[in-house]
Amino acid sequence: xxxxxxxxxxxxxxxxxxxxxxxxxxxxxxxxxxxxxxxxxxxxxxxxxxxxxxxxxxxxxxxxxxxxxxxxxxxxxxxxxxxxxxxxxxxxxxxxxxxxxxxxxxxxxxxxxxxxxxxxxxxxxxxxxxxxxxxxxxxxxxxxxxxxxxxxxxxxxxxxxxxxxxxxxxxxxxxxxxxxxxxxxxxxxxxxxxxxxxxxxxxxxxxxxxxxxxxxxxxxxxxxxxxxxxxxxxxxxxxxxxxxxxxxxxxxxxxxxxxxxxxxxxxxxxxxxxxxxxxxxxxxxxxxxxxxxxxxxxxxxxxxxxxxxxxxxxxxxxxxx
Amino acid sequence: xxxxxxxxxxxxxxxxxxxxxxxxxxxxxxxxxxxxxxxxxxxxxxxxxxxxxxxxxxxxxxxxxxxxxxxxxxxxxxxxxxxxxxxxxxxxxxxxxxxxxxxxxxxxxxxxxxxxxxxxxxxxxxxxxxxxxxxxxxxxxxxxxxxxxxxxxxxxxxxxxxxxxxxxxxxxxxxxxxxxxxxxxxxxxxxxxxxxxxxxxxxxxxxxxxxxxxxxxxxxxxxxxxxxxxxxxxxxxxxxxxxxxxxxxxxxxxxxxxxxxxxxxxxxxxxxxxxxxxxxxxxxxxxxxxxxxxxxxxxxxxxxxxxxxxxxxxxxxxxxxxxx
Numbered sequence: 001x002x003x004x005x006x007x008x009x010x011x012x013x014x015x016x017x018x019x020x021x022x023x024x025x026x027x028x029x030x031x032x033x034x035x036x037x038x039x040x041x042x043x044x045x046x047x048x049x050x051x052x053x054x055x056x057x058x059x060x061x062x063x064x065x066x067x068x069x070x071x072x073x074x075x076x077x078x079x080x081x082x083x084x085x086x087x088x089x090x091x092x093x094x095x096x097x098x099x100x101x102x103x104x105x106x107x108x109x110x111x112x113x114x115x116x117x118x119x120x121x122x123x124x125x126x127x128x129x130x131x132x133x134x135x136x137x138x139x140x141x142x143x144x145x146x147x148x149x150x151x152x153x154x155x156x157x158x159x160x161x162x163x164x165x166x167x168x169x170x171x172x173x174x175x176x177x178x179x180x181x182x183x184x185x186x187x188x189x190x191x192x193x194x195x196x197x198x199x200x201x202x203x204x205x206x207x208x209x210x211x212x213x214x215x216x217x218x219x220x221x222x223x224x225x226x227x228x229x230x231x232x233x234x235x236x237x238x239x240x241x242x243x244x245x246x247x248x249x250x251x252x253x254x255x256x257x258x259x260x261x262x263x264x265x266x267x268x269x270x271x272x273x274x275x276x277x278x279x280x281x282x283x284x285x286x287x288x289x290x291x292x293x294x295x296x297x298x299x300x301x302x303x304x305x306x307x308x309x310x311x312x313x314x315x316x317x318x319x320x321x
Numbered sequence: 322x323x324x325x326x327x328x329x330x331x332x333x334x335x336x337x338x339x340x341x342x343x344x345x346x347x348x349x350x351x352x353x354x355x356x357x358x359x360x361x362x363x364x365x366x367x368x369x370x371x372x373x374x375x376x377x378x379x380x381x382x383x384x385x386x387x388x389x390x391x392x393x394x395x396x397x398x399x400x401x402x403x404x405x406x407x408x409x410x411x412x413x414x415x416x417x418x419x420x421x422x423x424x425x426x427x428x429x430x431x432x433x434x435x436x437x438x439x440x441x442x443x444x445x446x447x448x449x450x451x452x453x454x455x456x457x458x459x460x461x462x463x464x465x466x467x468x469x470x471x472x473x474x475x476x477x478x479x480x481x482x483x484x485x486x487x488x489x490x491x492x493x494x495x496x497x498x499x500x501x502x503x504x505x506x507x508x509x510x511x512x513x514x515x516x517x518x519x520x521x522x523x524x525x526x527x528x529x530x531x532x533x534x535x536x537x538x539x540x541x542x543x544x545x546x547x548x549x550x551x552x553x554x555x556x557x558x559x560x561x562x563x564x565x566x567x568x569x570x571x572x573x574x575x576x577x578x579x580x581x582x583x584x585x586x587x588x589x590x591x592x593x594x595x596x597x598x599x600x601x602x603x604x605x606x607x608x609x610x611x612x613x614x615x616x617x618x619x620x621x622x623x624x625x626x627x628x629x630x631x632x633x634x635x636x637x638x639x640x641x642x643x644x645x
Contacts, residue, residue: 054508158596159365188364188535193579193590200589215509218581222590245583259513260583261538266562272513276480 003042004209005049005066005177010075012036012061016281033281035061037233038075040307043177043226048203048210050220052256053230056277059213062230063179066211067102079177098128101170105182107162111154117165118150124173139168142205143198160191167198171206179211184219196222217260221245229253232280232288239313249313249320251293287318295319324395325352326496326529327376332389332399334368334375343600345371347553348389353497356527358520360544360561362534364576366597368553369533373499375399376531377414378406394496412442415490415528417519419502421482425474431458431485432470435492442493457488461518480511484518491522498523501533516543537580541565549573552597552608554625557633567641569633571613607635615639 017023017030036058043049051059064070066077068084077084082096101124104110111120121139122132137147143164154162163183170178183199184192196219202208212223220227220241227244229237229252237250248254255273275292278284287305290296299318307316334346346368353359363369374380376391378401391399393413401409410416418424426434435454439445445453451470458466461484474482483503490498500519504512520543523530532544540547540561547564549557549572557570568574578591595612598604607625610616615637625634632638 054510160596189537189576190364190579190593191596193581194592196581197590197592216581217509218583221583221585222581222587241587256509257583259510261512261516261536261542262584263537263541263565263577263580263582264584265538265542266565270513272517273510276478276511277508 002045004045004080005043005211006076006078007039007041007062007066008076008078010036010039010062010065010077011073012058012065012070013073031281034283035233035280036065036072039230039233039235041228041235041238043209043211045176045209046203046207047225048212048223050212050214050224050227051230052214052217052220052227054215054256054277056232056280057230058233059215059230060181061233063102063181063211063213067100067179068097069102098173099176100179101173101175101177102179102181103163103166103170103183106186107159107166108186110166111162113154115153116150117152117154117157120154120165121150121169121172124169128173130173135172136168139171140165142171142202143168144194158191159187160194163187163191163195164198167195167202171202174206176207177209177211179213181213182215183212185214185216192219199223217256229256232277232283234288235307235316236289237313237315237317238307243312247311247313249310249315250289250317251295251320252289255292287316323355325354326394327353327531328390328392329372329376330390330392332372332375332391333387334371334380334384335387336384338601340601344387344603345384345553345600346375349548349550349553349555350389351548351555351558353529353531355496355529356524357546358523358530358532358544360532360534360540360547361550362537362540362547362576363550364535364597366552366600367550369550370501371553372550373501373531373533376497377410377416377499378402408442411438411495412493413495413497415493415495415498417483417486417490417498417500417503419505421479421486421506422474424486425482425489427474430471430473431477431489435470435489438489439492454488454492457492458485460522461485461488461491462514463488479507480514483507483511483515487515487518487522491526491528494526495528497529497531499531499533502535503532504539505534505536512539519543537565537577549576552603553600554608555634556609557635559632563632569638570609570635571615571639572609573633574639575612 012035014033014035016033018028053059065072079096082092084093087093118136121136125132136150140149141147145164184195214220224241226240228235231252237253248257258270259273284291286302287300290300305316305318307314330350332346332349333344336343349372361369375386386399390397432454436450439450439453455466455470463469463484504515544561547561548555551572557564557573568577575593593612604611606622607620610620619636
């Protein structure tokens, strides 16, 4: 098995400065927000790689850079051996890009309300001048809807059905990689189960590779083959689900796992985690997690830990063992 | 047995629409006792928020209470209108909403908002109110409360804002707090902080809490008893431990089984077939029967059994051995 996607040193900095006149009058400097900083990971073909993190951890930004909705400030994205940042041949880039599709979080906002479902689903193919005869009907049945739904408009469907339409659209151009950005966060529990099962089935049927972006650890546990935990734009731990959930190494991962509400934890009394995610415009020195970390020492305040291999995991922490 | 703080009896809410009258809440009864947290859980459209809004008199017209009674501390409050209801809101019933930014006034400092609430409902001086406001902010864990009291809501992070909202809900010392999805907009680590805060404050003060959420995990951690709602009706009511470990209603069981668990490895999730019925097309008999694996003829024809004596509103409650 070879890596289908290779991400190296991926960084994205946003300029969040005030307008020029305000800076001059108020004597402010330019401000930069580092949303993603030096992220490395690989996704094996036909596996699911999950990026987990809280809001502001940069997980969606990574997804957008992968599909080309945002350009990285630094770093490389390689898909099938084609470096999407440095490749000179535009045709090769276009060919790689057409193998990548995306599913968004909000199925209400990501479908054009004035288009019929048929037109929505075949658009990725039609845009490339492909043959679209009967395609929408076939895909609708594959995602568990009815072929006759193709003539309807998005408002005639419930949230879960809309997300199925989004999935059908993402499958239309026969992609090999689908970036799923919080695909079930807007859905109810019973509908979420249906959509997650559908995604697993389609993965086996079409040999898909997923990049799953989510804040929900339980979803990750069910779907992922490999998990990357993000904190303030950096990967802090990477492991397979078994290892990550049974022996989390990084204090942040441990905190996340203990804070997540559990159905079998009646009246559980655990001390809740301390503090909140720091301001990414002015991140803490050294390890970004040190102000909230129960075991932080002086070295954590000074030096940023590098990613290192530890047993079956990779972890960016000075003290983890 | 002491009287419960809140007692809802056979409450129904109706909305007249062009396609006929729909009932988003249909014959719901439950009590919340002193110092107790009642979790109200259900999927979107189950009527859980609508029931909460009916209690605080915040139903938007044309929705209205069409039947049943609401009692607060032994006083019937559902017929109250206008000024009487306004006096009750804030004083007797505190509210915490999902989005902390939209429930705070962005143009007033949090101190102004806290003192205004206290001056409206309590016979105290402005100076005293300010002191109490600082104490309230300290209690909900806002560091440097004395300085931060003059800050505006936008100067706080999401978790801190929700703490302010909790302080606001509790500052007039209400006997009941209705928390409608209080942690849904927050991150996991902050959610854990807010839940533990809510639990501590309510148990210390003996405040009754109606915790409305869609998250079974939050219910398991925070609530003492749980009411499961489906399509406007009560499906199951009982202590958290009973309902979550040995659910009797097939819907509760389906809901639990379809929730992914962190303690479980990769396996196919349980699916409840179909979707919740539209309010315009409610099935006869039990509303869950079209999706229920155990439905029989009686479920399709006969109206539901009352949930009062038994735990689940089901003709054929599941036996413990059926629940793995």
